[in-house]
Amino acid sequence: MDINPKRPLDARTFRAKLEGQSGKQYWRSLEELADTPEFREFLFDEVPQHTRSFDIQGMDRRRFLTLAGASLALAGLSGCRWLPAKKVVPAAEQSEDRVISIANIYATSVIEHGLATGVWVTSNEGRPTRIEGNPEHPASLGSNSSTVQATLLDLYDPDRSQTVSNLGSISNWPAFLETMRSALAETKDGTGLRILTETVTSPTLTHQIKALLAKYPGAKWHQYEPCGRDNVVNGAKAAFGQPVNTLYDFSKADRILSLDADFLLSMPGHIRYSRDFAVKRRVRSEEISAEQPKKLEMSRFYMVESCPSITGTMADHRLPLRASQVEALARAVAGALGVDAGAAALPAGVPQPWFDAMIADLKTANGASIVLTGDHQPPAVHVLCHAINAALGNVGKTVNYTDPVESQPVDQLASLRQLVDDHKIDGAVKILLILGGNPVYNAPVDLEFGHLLDTTRLTAHLSMHEDETSARCQWHLPEAHALEAWSDARAYDGTLSIVQPLIAPLYEGAHSTLELVSALTGPMPNSYDLVYDYWTAQKPAPDFEKWWQKSLHDGVIKNSAFPTKAFPLNPAAAKATVTPAIDDKGLELLLLPDPTVRDGRFANNGWMQELPKPLTKLTWDNAALMSQATAEKLGLAPSIGGLTVADEKVVEFVIGGRKLKIPVLALPGHPDDAVTIHLGYGRTHVGKIGTGTGFNGYLLCTTAAPYFAGGMKATNTGDTYPLAHTRSHHSMEGRDILMEGTLAEFLLHPEFAKTEATTTPEIPVDDKQIEPAESGKGKRLSLYDAQDHEYKTDENAFAYSWGLSIDNNVCIGCNACVTACQNENNIPIVGKDQVQRGREMHWIRIDRYYRGPISNPHTFFEPVTCMHCENAPCEPVCPVAATVHSMEGLNQMVYNRCVGTRYCSNNCPYKVRRFNFYKYTAGQPDPDKLNGNNDSLVLQLLSNPDVTVRGRGVMEKCSYCVQRINHARTTAKKEGRAIKDGEVVTACQQSCPTQAIVFGDIADKTTLVSKLKALPTDYTMLGELNTRPRTSYLARLRNPNPNIEADVKNGPDTPVVE
């Protein structure tokens, strides 16, 4: 394939395309929208760019035959092998509840930014193999996020540090503790000892730190985390005079205005918020279940955002606005609602009619609305939101206040600055103990944190990896993973849970923060004793032991959430708190945590690196995101380039004398004249996976402007950089595969999603091809022979027909299902190079579609699994019958039969089949980079024992988690009953925060999935092909304000700003 990388894509091309269209047209990438010849050519390649790795075109006949013959012979031979002699090694003593082949499940919590998310961890023979949500925990309700699940891979990361090291040479804990204790003894009262932690909510750790500070009154405790909640804390202090925790109840909110708050992916409690948000978005023309009653209303959601986020895609009305303009809008909203907030003009880009209609709409909600803002917005915006919610009467209804969940809620940036300043002024810092975190990498650059470490007498860093901070500290101490040590923590609403480990530390030298703090004042303790003793002293219940066991069993301490309190709002705060204007010349820079690797803590996590970012679909890198118009203005319009390997222009950004070279990516819906750079990349010391990926945005982060700043300049360096994205992979060539409409449309035509394209066409009765109607088959026109699947009949409850329903209306595109599937089904990562060739292995992908102008398009997600077609096109083309149908309607993939012709994949209209071009599970083709070389046996501990690990040359795809079906079937059979509805839960379904995915028996009309499939908005993708997919979708609905979007049928609802 010859690609000309020089041709620019410009607005004229897009405008011409968009103007020429009638009705709804969806596009996934700018290339597709431009519909260039290169894109068309790209579509013909099933797995693009294979020619780059193997030049078959330049080969002569003789060599081709040689290779073909050799392949045939080797393929035959490689099929023969001896079964290796195996050993069975029973333990000397075995506890009764540990049975090999029966997994145990334990309740514990995963801690992110100090906050607990309750989880159930599956343990196979003592190995934690799967993290699922804990239904009893308020922050989870049984669901999960991709990062919570990815912490499991961190446990087995072969790059974890395993020993104590001192100045680069291996040492041990006694040596460190001796050094530390003697240094402490020298200080007498601890003067000069500074402890730096991340956010702490753990009561036991707080107790330990306070005990340490009591013993050494001269010592000080600092906290710092990047992308923290300083603005939230400071905003609450300004509004209420004290730090306050704000909780939102989206399940009661009819109108939502988000002023740049990504509450579905980034905010504390986002998993719970997603669940609650979906409650108000779901539309049901029938009662489905107790949780899903008949409901023909939706909430209306307005979103103003500075960088397109998954939350923004759910909005009924979305406006791109630069981060610095949000405060003016917030002030205008406050003013319009009668808050004394000072004068504010509506920022350019917010149309007055839009604003007026929105204000009127908010007023109608009558205490059932929410106005909220993001953690990166300055305190003034938070104050305004508190005042707005009070003015709207939301407080006590949809917006509740409690005491802060952090043990010591502080302005963390100020705390860190104080640490650095103290040392600068009089060298006050003598001993610096950094417990977790990575400040050398992620502290604002102007603090020169590394310099502090270089000039401090004794420095030590406890962390899971030997990272940037470890490299600058004298001592590095390996940290125990959360699944290896005891602890406790609070959730976003204050609910307490005990964190119990599932495995002893994989590396003997690893200890937790809790153990280390305690070891400073006494012998090295066991974390269990610390947590147990703390809670014994608290005496939370008369029957303590019973309470303790129950708390451990449930994974949550009952009734420990903070009670809702009324905090008096300072009426003058809204007017008094004003953020100084930023430099409005040049570009505006916005720094946000990355959607997958977050603030950099998942940089060495292969699952997170390869997870396509929800909107850019970028993997393994970050990029400077800007609007297409801004890119054109700067002469940086992205080239058409390769469609999987996008060679993007590398630009040097300069702000305040600080420079960063980074490739530019145009993102539809991004506000103009602004650039978003996601943090967490460009790490130098982390491990094989993360080192050298992406570009370090922290280099532009300063204490003055940790989140956004103005006055940035851009220069095109003339270089290009290849980015691996999946935005055009598995394209289905613009067929009508996404169904979407408004609530009004739905109420008029409930079956609007059942179009010609999504419905299997019926043929006239007199057509000769028709089979006798009584056979129950062949009544519909088909490309394929009607297959003889014996599906369940009403009289036999023990034959099942499995099917899946995906509710696009509540799919928020958060990727939790993708990681869940990767974990459950032993799906390998393949590396950047292979992603560039379109060879990523995810069994479930989330297609992202745009409709409307590129300046502010509507964005839709559609998760695509194997459809398990009843007339599966993949099956007849397999020469070795490696993919065949089961009695229960599963399209089975038999790995040990597959010879790798890939005909099935070619014939799959949904592009859901994945091929092992290499032995990816062993880290091929790049074991040094992908951590999968045979030395890293530790990664094999992660494997789910119920799923075959696939080798090279084998096709694979979504199996509907058949191992879970078999498990449920065996259990039910042994109990002499049929499988109950809801007993088989697929991994994707289990993790979904909005419960958009439902699996079950479609032959039984009383199951949840059958009821969902009977809804009028149900449609099948490419139904016209008569593949009869078992996976079907519920159409996406929007609920636009009729005063803003007058004509719901035609065209975009917002003006095109170009």
Add this chain to the structure above:
Amino acid sequence: MAQIFHHSANIAMRVSIVGAGLLTAGLIAAGVGISRSPWNTKVGIPKDQPVPFSHEHHAVELGVDCRYCHTNVEKAAWVQLPPTQTCYTCHSQIWTNSPLLEPVRTSYSEKLPIKGGWNQLNAVPDFVYFNHSIHVNRGVNCNTCHGPIQKEMLAYKGKAFFMSWCLNCHRNPENFVNPGGAKHVFSLYEKYQTDVPLTPEESTIANGNDYQRNKAELARGEQTLKEYKVQTKQLTDCSVCHH
């Protein structure tokens, strides 16, 4: 021009054509023979074990129930091999000085597995998911797959575990299932130990041989399948064993 080949070359050619055919057939037969022979399948060949454990002595002579050691055979996919603790329930009292039991004593005192581990006799490849519990719960006797295990001094593999052999039962389960599930399975050994006369079917199976049921017995098998609500056709779905 003289002929290149003598007249007799015709015969040589015919012989070689037939010979080549026979040779090919012979080679294939030999290959199949080798692959099915105990040399390859290891059927009937005892393996050395760290402790020369005799099933015959424990199960028949002493009457220890199968489940005393294989505790989870009714509940779990993987049948448990006993931890050293289990050996010690008796061997803390008897044969306490036997040199043969030295590995057991060492294991118990050091709290480490028996040195070297047991050599596995029966194994399916990693891409096959076999579940003991569901087979036992459908009344399939241990001997059906494991041969005359209760009579073995040193255990050996009873069947070759070819896929066609698995399918033979999955296609015709009426020839193998028994009502009563696990109870049926273990009642056979109670009878065996107490010298209660066995039915012809039971004695054939207990001796490790295949039994073909007669019409009436097959009809009873069909009835049992109905009671168990077994979907016979579903049993041969690939994903029942491969996932």
